[in-house]
Amino acid sequence: MSELRLRVSAAGELTPTVRRFVLRDPAGSRLPAYEPGAHVVVSTPAGHRRAYSLVEPGGAQPREYVLCVRRDTDGRGGSVSMHDDVAVGTTLVVSAPANRFPLAPSPRYLFIAGGIGITPIRAMVRRLRAAGRAGVRLLYLTRSAAETPFLEEFAGPEDTVHHSGGRGRLDLWPYLGVPDDDVRIYCCGPPALVRAVRTLTAHWRLSRIHLEEFAAGHRQLSSPFTAVWAPDGRRVGVPAHLSLLAALRGEGVRVGSSCEAGVCGTCRVAVLDGEVEHADSVLTESERVASMVACVSRARSTELVVGPYQDEELA
Amino acid sequence: MVEGRGRVDALFVYPVKGLSAQPLDRVALRPGTGFPNDRRFAFARPDGRYRPGTRVGLPKQEFFALVSDPRLAGLDTHVDTGTDVLTVRVAGHDVLKADLGTEEGRDEAMRFLTPVLDLPAGVTPVLAREPGRRFTDAAAAGDGPMNWVSVVSLASIRDLEARTGTVVDPLRFRANVVVDGLPAWSEMDAVGRELDLGGVRVRAVHRTRRCAATEVGPGTGRRDLAVVSMIHRTYGHQFMGIYVEVLTAGTLAKGSAVGV
Numbered sequence: 001m002s003e004l005r006l007r008v009s010a011a012g013e014l015t016p017t018v019r020r021f022v023l024r025d026p027a028g029s030r031l032p033a034y035e036p037g038a039h040v041v042v043s044t045p046a047g048h049r050r051a052y053s054l055v056e057p058g059g060a061q062p063r064e065y066v067l068c069v070r071r072d073t074d075g076r077g078g079s080v081s082m083h084d085d086v087a088v089g090t091t092l093v094v095s096a097p098a099n100r101f102p103l104a105p106s107p108r109y110l111f112i113a114g115g116i117g118i119t120p121i122r123a124m125v126r127r128l129r130a131a132g133r134a135g136v137r138l139l140y141l142t143r144s145a146a147e148t149p150f151l152e153e154f155a156g157p158e159d160t161v162h163h164s165g166g167r168g169r170l171d172l173w174p175y176l177g178v179p180d181d182d183v184r185i186y187c188c189g190p191p192a193l194v195r196a197v198r199t200l201t202a203h204w205r206l207s208r209i210h211l212e213e214f215a216a217g218h219r220q221l222s223s224p225f226t227a228v229w230a231p232d233g234r235r236v237g238v239p240a241h242l243s244l245l246a247a248l249r250g251e252g253v254r255v256g257s258s259c260e261a262g263v264c265g266t267c268r269v270a271v272l273d274g275e276v277e278h279a280d281s282v283l284t285e286s287e288r289v290a291s292m293v294a295c296v297s298r299a300r301s302t303e304l305v306v307g308p309y310q311d312e313e314l315a
Numbered sequence: 316m317v318e319g320r321g322r323v324d325a326l327f328v329y330p331v332k333g334l335s336a337q338p339l340d341r342v343a344l345r346p347g348t349g350f351p352n353d354r355r356f357a358f359a360r361p362d363g364r365y366r367p368g369t370r371v372g373l374p375k376q377e378f379f380a381l382v383s384d385p386r387l388a389g390l391d392t393h394v395d396t397g398t399d400v401l402t403v404r405v406a407g408h409d410v411l412k413a414d415l416g417t418e419e420g421r422d423e424a425m426r427f428l429t430p431v432l433d434l435p436a437g438v439t440p441v442l443a444r445e446p447g448r449r450f451t452d453a454a455a456a457g458d459g460p461m462n463w464v465s466v467v468s469l470a471s472i473r474d475l476e477a478r479t480g481t482v483v484d485p486l487r488f489r490a491n492v493v494v495d496g497l498p499a500w501s502e503m504d505a506v507g508r509e510l511d512l513g514g515v516r517v518r519a520v521h522r523t524r525r526c527a528a529t530e531v532g533p534g535t536g537r538r539d540l541a542v543v544s545m546i547h548r549t550y551g552h553q554f555m556g557i558y559v560e561v562l563t564a565g566t567l568a569k570g571s572a573v574g575v
Contacts, residue, residue: 173408177405177408177410179430181430181436196406198389198536198537199405199406200406202386202389202390202405202406202431202536203389203403203405203410203430203431204430204431205430205431205433206386206433208430245383246383249383250433256376258526259382259526259527259543259553260382260383260526261525261530261541261542261544262543263543263553264553281544281547295527
């Protein structure tokens with residue numbers, strides 16, 4: 001991955017525990033593009049590699065990357081190094097932006113941010129509101145007003161800022177009780193909040209629920225890809241939350257299956273083109289050359305051409 | 316079940332394939348009829364082979380079930396087996412109460428499932444229900460297997476936990492009868508023999524080959540533990556639990572003895 005060497009052009013406290021850093025190219029060049037929800041991986045002066053969401057909406061040629069880092073004294077030291085070792089003038093090695101939490105089109109939105117989880121949410125809300133969009137509802141959950149970065153920005157009619165200190169946690173059910181396909185939910189926050197939102201949206205359409213736990217470390221996330229069903233050339237989108245087998249089934253392509261856990265090999269399909277990330281425990285290396293197990297294996301390339309598997313000994 | 320004696324630790328009925336377990340204190344078993352109220356309903360795929368009146372067992376892929384649709388496990392459901400009223404709760408809140416005995420109730424329940432199963436707007440599952448039939452996985456093997464009762468042994472699950480360093484909730488295996496106090500894996504050797512299940516005579520007929528339904532965390536709606544590949548890697552097979560066929564009538568109660 002390409003790396004950037006950026007200079008801290010401004011730094012300051014947003015709250016007693018949150019610092020804001022503005023990163024620019026030392027020569028003043030424009031930076032690689034990003035969209036709301038993107039993050040960069042920063043190498044801290046103490047040697048940690050930490051992912052931080054970009055808090056501005058971004059665009060094609062941003063002048064700067066802005067991060068907000070909450071000091072976590074119980075953490076493994078990355079945020080402490082950012083707080084104690086980084087000042088205006090510090091040069092940081094930063095990855096190009098990546099986006100695991102992209103903003104998808106929707107008639108309406110419900111954003112739920114817990115604490116420093118506001119960072120990607122702010123980028124999204126600002127992007128949508130700058131475009132004059134209504135139906136951009138925000139629930140911003142923090143401990144106290146003093147510990148609420150960007151508090152003054154979220155006082156509008158569609159904003160609910162709730163401080164749990166003294167009042168307890170906000171009951172989310174009134175906001176989530178009735179599922180609505182015209183609403184996308186984006187939630188970023190501590191694991192307990194993300195878990196609560198996942199539980200409370202069990203009756204929603206999964207594709208409308210976008211969850212991001214911070215402090216999640218290096219997760220191996222699935223990427224979406226396109227499968228082409230060779231017999232009729234049908235193009236089937238395989239989103240990150242579905243297996244190839246499930247996506248084919250959803251489009252009416254019947255592939256036999258049994259265990260759906262990568263062990264039995266019943267849903268083996270022929271691979272005619274594209275790179276496969278094999279995740280099964282049944283195929284041999286030679287069998288993997290031209291076939292894959294559709295319930296667990298995915299594309300490494302953006303497109304994969306697959307078809308029915310026919311046993312050569314029977315053919 | 317071959318050596319020593321164990322006891323019945325828990326009894327569960329699953330009135331709807333893929334939905335919540337309902338604990339029982341006792342159950343009356345009779346030869347040839349299976350576990351009362353178990354898998355009496357299922358959600359059939361609208362583009363699949365099930366039609367109202369289908370009197371042959373179909374493979375589980377014809378239905379929405381945990382193997383393919385883990386989100387069903389995020390719903391806390393209950394069927395009153397006396398009235399066929401289905402209640403669905405999410406985090407303690409009632410979100411559906413529908414009488415599966417009426418067309419209106421069935422339609423309401425099927426519409427509720429459209430987003431949960433991520434079906435296109437306007438597409439619903441078909442509620443499968445056939446008097447005298449049940450939608451067990453084994454039903455695809457014939458009407459005799461359709462009425463097999465599933466049994467898991469806690470000792471075997473604990474052995475899997477110890478060998479893999481994981482916590483495996485016995486509810487993942489969705490058995491009707493959970494037994495304890497037997498040597499780990501001894502139930503597998505019982506296949507082909509008759510057993511005494513709390514005073515009910517049964518014959519152990521088959522080992523239960525596991526699928527990805529066991530990878531779904533009960534109550535979570537997500538696949539969170541690779542149970543099938545854990546079993547495969549640890550033991551070189553895919554089995555957990557057995558099916559038994561009921562030979563004599565009797566009431567099976569929690570806590571009753573299990574033995575040869």
